[in-house]
Amino acid sequence: MFGKSTWIKLPRNVLVGHGVVDQVGAAVEELSLAGRPLLVTSPSPDDIAGDRVRDQFDDVATTTVSDASFSAVGEVIEAAEAAEATFLVALGGGKPIDISKMAADELGLGFVSVPTAASHDGIVSGRSSIPEGDTRHSVAADPPLAVIADTELMANAPWELTTAGCADIISNYTAVKDWRLARRLKNVEYSEYAGALSEMTAEMLVDNAGSIKQGLEESAWIVSKALVSSGVAMSIADSSRPASGAEHLFSHQLDRIAPGEALHGHQVGVGSIMTEYLHTGEKGAWRDIRDALRAIGAPTTAAGLGIDDETVVQALTTAHEIRDRYTILAGGVSEEAAREVASFTGVV
Numbered sequence: 001m002f003g004k005s006t007w008i009k010l011p012r013n014v015l016v017g018h019g020v021v022d023q024v025g026a027a028v029e030e031l032s033l034a035g036r037p038l039l040v041t042s043p044s045p046d047d048i049a050g051d052r053v054r055d056q057f058d059d060v061a062t063t064t065v066s067d068a069s070f071s072a073v074g075e076v077i078e079a080a081e082a083a084e085a086t087f088l089v090a091l092g093g094g095k096p097i098d099i100s101k102m103a104a105d106e107l108g109l110g111f112v113s114v115p116t117a118a119s120h121d122g123i124v125s126g127r128s129s130i131p132e133g134d135t136r137h138s139v140a141a142d143p144p145l146a147v148i149a150d151t152e153l154m155a156n157a158p159w160e161l162t163t164a165g166c167a168d169i170i171s172n173y174t175a176v177k178d179w180r181l182a183r184r185l186k187n188v189e190y191s192e193y194a195g196a197l198s199e200m201t202a203e204m205l206v207d208n209a210g211s212i213k214q215g216l217e218e219s220a221w222i223v224s225k226a227l228v229s230s231g232v233a234m235s236i237a238d239s240s241r242p243a244s245g246a247e248h249l250f251s252h253q254l255d256r257i258a259p260g261e262a263l264h265g266h267q268v269g270v271g272s273i274m275t276e277y278l279h280t281g282e283k284g285a286w287r288d289i290r291d292a293l294r295a296i297g298a299p300t301t302a303a304g305l306g307i308d309d310e311t312v313v314q315a316l317t318t319a320h321e322i323r324d325r326y327t328i329l330a331g332g333v334s335e336e337a338a339r340e341v342a343s344f345t346g347v348v
């Protein structure tokens, strides 16, 4: 008898468009969420759109987060309990959204994601990415009940946040390669649907790279749709595997040894150039990944990330230690090999 069962948790409503930040109240009503929301935000998003969100509620509390950590999750839980909040509204980049996702899950409350930057695919997914000591956890949590992605706000955000979101999507190419490798070598569970959706999302973004230009609201539109699609792939897989492979391990390791130097998406993009080379060699598709990143204006070198060459080599040789996830880096890359891949691909 076929005994498999699975849950695919997805947002119920996704609004993408010009000025939709003014529809947070309407979206909440449509979801039949009642009571008092806690708005979880960070300083810049609060300045930019905090009042526009607060004005849509008769009674709302606000808390501001400064870092993505387990202690910040605890602080948001305390703030929600103190405010007797009945649901959370996360306004901002990945930080407030990831933290709200975990806090809402812990509290058993729903949350609404209102991204102000198209900086990565965690804005939609049912996973939070939180560092702790020498490791980084990909924590399962319910996805947002609704995602309200205002393309006007996102188009006015610093351009590098959008190019980071693009690079996070382009990195899906190598993430799926790592996932397939893990299936072949370690019998890791693999979803054809999630793998195909993730790859198709990356392809569509690359095909539309010519329309992704600073100052064009259409760019925020294209990127937001891709981020939604990538988040859905993660929900189907019930894992971040479709969008996070060795290139993400490299980025997580950079976050540890060079914290705050570069954006998540930019780091995974550079990682993807190198891990594609490791997968397919000199004549492989690493140039296509590099060229796609160049076309949208994302960094393709250590210098472009603002990180020194030695740190990049160190991150590549130690990335496999960060998490028990089988990838092309399994067992580690020697320092000599890391220097070779980084210099051949022009990263250093």
Ligand SMILES: NC(=O)C1=CN([C@@H]2O[C@H](COP(=O)(O)OP(=O)(O)OC[C@H]3O[C@@H](n4cnc5c(N)ncnc54)[C@H](OP(=O)(O)O)[C@@H]3O)[C@@H](O)[C@H]2O)C=CC1
Residues within 6 Å of the ligand: 042, 043, 044, 045, 048, 068, 092, 093, 094, 095, 096, 098, 116, 117, 119, 120, 121, 122, 123, 125, 127, 128, 129, 130, 153, 154, 156, 157, 158, 161, 240, 263, 264
């Ligand atoms: N769940 C998942 O699958 C994933 C989660 N992540 C997590 O997300 C975080 C990184 O995301 P990211 O979005 O880069 O982080 P942040 O939330 O820190 O946002 C990046 C920066 O952009 C600023 N900002 C956001 N929106 C605007 C805007 N509209 N205008 C001006 N400035 C703006 C923020 O301001 P301020 O400093 O005021 O906050 C911050 O300085 C990390 O914690 C990472 O672990 C990353 C990838 C995937």
Ligand SMILES: O=C(CO)COP(=O)(O)O
Residues within 6 Å of the ligand: 120, 121, 122, 127, 128, 129, 130, 136, 137, 138, 168, 240, 243, 244, 248, 249
């Ligand atoms: O960034 C992610 C997908 O783009 C998910 O990251 P994790 O590696 O933390 O699962």
Ligand SMILES: [Zn+2]
Residues within 6 Å of the ligand: 120, 121, 168, 243, 244, 248, 264, 265, 268
């Ligand atoms: Zn990512």
